[in-house]
Amino acid sequence: MVHVETKDFNKEVSEGVVLVDFSANWCGPCKMLSPILEDFDSKNDDLKVIKVDVDKQPDLAAMFNVMSIPTLVLFKNGKMVGSKLGFMTEDMLNEWIKEAK
16 A cells, blocks of 8 residues: 655546545554454455555645545545445445445
8 A cells, every 4th residue: 555645646646547545543443453454455456545644645635525534435436426434344345335336
């Protein structure tokens, strides 16, 4: 999973299906979600998972109206196709992404 800065964000989400994890190091639910996302990323070749630290990239968080974390935002070829707030299990992730694709 790649940590993305503002300057690289549009390039990272421009092609294919990309799941963006808006989170912070101090966030408990974010810490619980992180290993699930890493495992999910390694199992899904047709999808890329990237992280945005809201403390280091507040402009990106504001751009997508991230008010609470973790917030997951799904992009397809550069276009936002969905978002979810809070902790998710791997099964919940699979179901949501299948619906959003």
